Amino acid sequence: MGLSIAVCLKPVPDPAHYDKIKIDPVKKTVVREGIPTILNPCDKHALEAALQLRGPEGTVTVISMAPPNAEETLREALAMGADAAVLLTDRAFAGADTWATSYTLAAGLKKAGHFDVIFTGTESADGATTQVPAQLAEWLGWPHLWNAVAIEQTGETQLKVKTKAESEWSDYQVSLPCLLAMSRESNKPRLTSLMGVMKAKKKPLTVWCRPDLDVDDAALGMQGSPTQPGAIFEPEMGRKGTLLGGDADEIAVQLIGKLRSAGIAIETGDVCAPGGGGI
Amino acid sequence: MQFFQFTEEQDMLRKAVREFVEAEVASKAKEWDENDVCPVELWPMMGELGLCGVFVPEEYGGAGLGHTERAIVLEEISRHSAGLGIALMTHHLGTAAILYYGTEEQKKKYLPDLCSGKKVGGLSVTEPSGGSDFMGQKSTGELKDGSWVLNGRKCFITNSHIADVDVWTVITGQDEKGRPVMTAFIIDGDAEGHAPGRKEHKLGLRGSVTGDVVCNNVKVAPSQMLQKEGAGAKIAMTTIQEVGRAGMSAICVGILRGCVEEAVKFSSERILYGKPLNKIQAIQMMIAENRVEYEAAKLLTYRATGMKDAGLPCATEFAIAKYYSTEASVRCAKRTMDSMGGYGIVNEYPVGRFLRDGLASIPSGGTSQVQLLITAGATISGK
Numbered sequence: 043m044g045l046s047i048a049v050c051l052k053p054v055p056d057p058a059h060y061d062k063i064k065i066d067p068v069k070k071t072v073v074r075e076g077i078p079t080i081l082n083p084c085d086k087h088a089l090e091a092a093l094q095l096r097g098p099e100g101t102v103t104v105i106s107m108a109p110p111n112a113e114e115t116l117r118e119a120l121a122m123g124a125d126a127a128v129l130l131t132d133r134a135f136a137g138a139d140t141w142a143t144s145y146t147l148a149a150g151l152k153k154a155g156h157f158d159v160i161f162t163g164t165e166s167a168d169g170a171t172t173q174v175p176a177q178l179a180e181w182l183g184w185p186h187l188w189n190a191v192a193i194e195q196t197g198e199t200q201l202k203v204k205t206k207a208e209s210e211w212s213d214y215q216v217s218l219p220c221l222l223a224m225s226r227e228s229n230k231p232r233l234t235s236l237m238g239v240m241k242a243k244k245k246p247l248t249v250w251c252r253p254d255l256d257v258d259d260a261a262l263g264m265q266g267s268p269t270q271p272g273a274i275f276e277p278e279m280g281r282k283g284t285l286l287g288g289d290a291d292e293i294a295v296q297l298i299g300k301l302r303s304a305g306i307a308i309e310t311g312d313v314c315a316p317g318g319g320g321i
Numbered sequence: 322m323q324f325f326q327f328t329e330e331q332d333m334l335r336k337a338v339r340e341f342v343e344a345e346v347a348s349k350a351k352e353w354d355e356n357d358v359c360p361v362e363l364w365p366m367m368g369e370l371g372l373c374g375v376f377v378p379e380e381y382g383g384a385g386l387g388h389t390e391r392a393i394v395l396e397e398i399s400r401h402s403a404g405l406g407i408a409l410m411t412h413h414l415g416t417a418a419i420l421y422y423g424t425e426e427q428k429k430k431y432l433p434d435l436c437s438g439k440k441v442g443g444l445s446v447t448e449p450s451g452g453s454d455f456m457g458q459k460s461t462g463e464l465k466d467g468s469w470v471l472n473g474r475k476c477f478i479t480n481s482h483i484a485d486v487d488v489w490t491v492i493t494g495q496d497e498k499g500r501p502v503m504t505a506f507i508i509d510g511d512a513e514g515h516a517p518g519r520k521e522h523k524l525g526l527r528g529s530v531t532g533d534v535v536c537n538n539v540k541v542a543p544s545q546m547l548q549k550e551g552a553g554a555k556i557a558m559t560t561i562q563e564v565g566r567a568g569m570s571a572i573c574v575g576i577l578r579g580c581v582e583e584a585v586k587f588s589s590e591r592i593l594y595g596k597p598l599n600k601i602q603a604i605q606m607m608i609a610e611n612r613v614e615y616e617a618a619k620l621l622t623y624r625a626t627g628m629k630d631a632g633l634p635c636a637t638e639f640a641i642a643k644y645y646s647t648e649a650s651v652r653c654a655k656r657t658m659d660s661m662g663g664y665g666i667v668n669e670y671p672v673g674r675f676l677r678d679g680l681a682s683i684p685s686g687g688t689s690q691v692q693l694l695i696t697a698g699a700t701i702s703g704k
Contacts (some may be wrong), residue, residue, distance in 0.1 A: 085369075
């Protein structure tokens with residue numbers, strides 16, 4: 043019997059377009075319009091770990107709580123090798139903090155069936171709270187480990203897991219079912235083949251909305267989120283300019299004085315001739 | 322009329338190829354160009370990803386896709402390395418000749434290894450007497466004691482020094498009107514007497530190997546002949562017209578996209594007169610002209626590949642696409658260099674390589690004048 047594995051995935055704004063990201067000052071959320079999304083880089087390591095652990099008879103189901111266009115991200119995961127996908131999407135889920143997100147994901151996973159292992163990334167590239175893996179495991183009542191760097195199946199219901207905390211490593215024997223948040227150091231995610239892309243369109247992708255889940259409305263989305271962003275401001279990036287007066291020699295003396303007073307060591311020596319070697 | 326749009330699968334496929342290119346090609350393209358080496362070690366990985374046999378049916382180990390998907394693959398690779406692009410393109414030429422004209426036995430023997438990237442393919446047609454003087458080839462094939470004995474020298478052959486499976490055209494006799502009879506054979510790269518010769522030191526498309534291939538009394542079994550005696554001209558011409566020129570067009574679409582992206586990147590980062598270069602209208606005109614030529618080349622190329630996938634005659638469309646894309650890549654690379662001032666000629670930036678690659682793309686698969694002759698002929702005859 044192979045393992046039944048689930049992997050939680052999150053579509054995030056493409057880091058290559060971070061310079062275009064804006065924050066809505068009223069809603070205090072990221073404005074994602076016009077920013078391409080990608081599969082959260084950490085989650086790729088979770089998916090790779092799942093595909094390696096799956097075995098010939100196992101299954102890997104990917105699941106995401108996200109807007110409807112996350113189907114594209116889930117198809118990418120199917121193209122990488124996952125067997126099935128579940129998308130939890132509803133306006134009622136919008137604005138969720140990590141608490142409401144993990145609650146909704148737990149409900150989706152319970153409905154999706156029995157799993158032996160759930161993999162997540164350690165964090166998302168946009169929120170980077172690192173909270174969802176532990177919260178999700180708590181909702182499920184499962185043991186969990188964060189920042190796993192190596193996994194080995196040592197028995198039908200046992201895994202040996204190595205985790206890393208700063209410069210230290212720890213070895214664990216974990217009973218299934220369990221949740222593991224995979225480190226970026228754990229593996230090198232596989233590249234997607236063209237054959238994988240073509241197979242992906244034939245694999246099942248299920249979409250569940252609010253009515254499909256056994257959940258409490260009060261625990262969903264923004265209203266179910268105990269944490270709310272406080273004040274949001276953009277750092278002041280403007281430069282302070284000072285105009286120095288006098289002729290060139292006087293300005294040079296003033297400039298050196300200011301640099302020295304700022305703690306910058308200036309050595310006096312030969313003075314370079316002005317001009318450059320442009321072509 | 323439908324507007325031009327790739328399918329969702331084609332968009333996903335492009336993204337998958339781009340991931341491969343960003344991981345394995347982008348950072349190494351400059352080194353391959355400088356050292357003029359072809360990264361043959363990438364073939365097994367490209368095979369595993371389906372790039373080596375993209376248009377080959379799954380039953381022979383391919384990805385089972387079409388020539389539009391092949392063009393996407395070549396465009397994405399050539400965005401960063403047109404040298405690797407033409408090496409893979411030529412691998413596809415040898416593969417296509419066997420796929421479209423081989424017997425079932427030949428397909429089963431050669432295609433799985435070509436698709437998996439275990440073997441590199443090639444097509445040797447051009448001779449010192451010229452590539453466009455197609456029927457003036459001097460290489461010969463004689464039937465002796467039940468085997469064909471091949472002799473001759475091919476030149477300007479991409480993959481000359483790395484091909485494990487080489488499709489050759491030779492003259493095997495004359496027809497009743499005294500015209501040369503051209504025949505195509507599949508030669509195993511390690512066949513006795515088959516060897517690479519001089520390696521060219523090229524201006525552009527470095528990162529691919531181009532040179533001579535020699536056959537010196539190479540014995541091949543009749544079962545290595547593609548189709549029948551006399552079919553060589555059709556095999557070589559259709560493969561070059563509809564696979565070779567398609568490939569060169571797609572490679573230059575990749576170079577053109579590189580020009581657009583590099584021009585935008587540089588002009589956004591370079592500050593002049595206290596503002597980014599892209600705020601200056603003269604620079605904006607250059608970026609816009611790059612974009613227009615990239616879009617035009619893309620439309621011409623993918624229209625032709627769409628026709629090929631639909632089984633429509635498309636030799637003229639590929640000639641037009643090849644002519645436009647290759648010439649436009651040179652114009653855009655030169656324009657991008659101009660927009661960068663002195664930085665344009667610094668090899669730290671890839672634009673100089675784009676210019677050299679664009680120039681080297683023009684004679685590959687027939688010069689621009691040959692493409693214009695084909696286009697003129699078709700236009701005058703109402704095709």
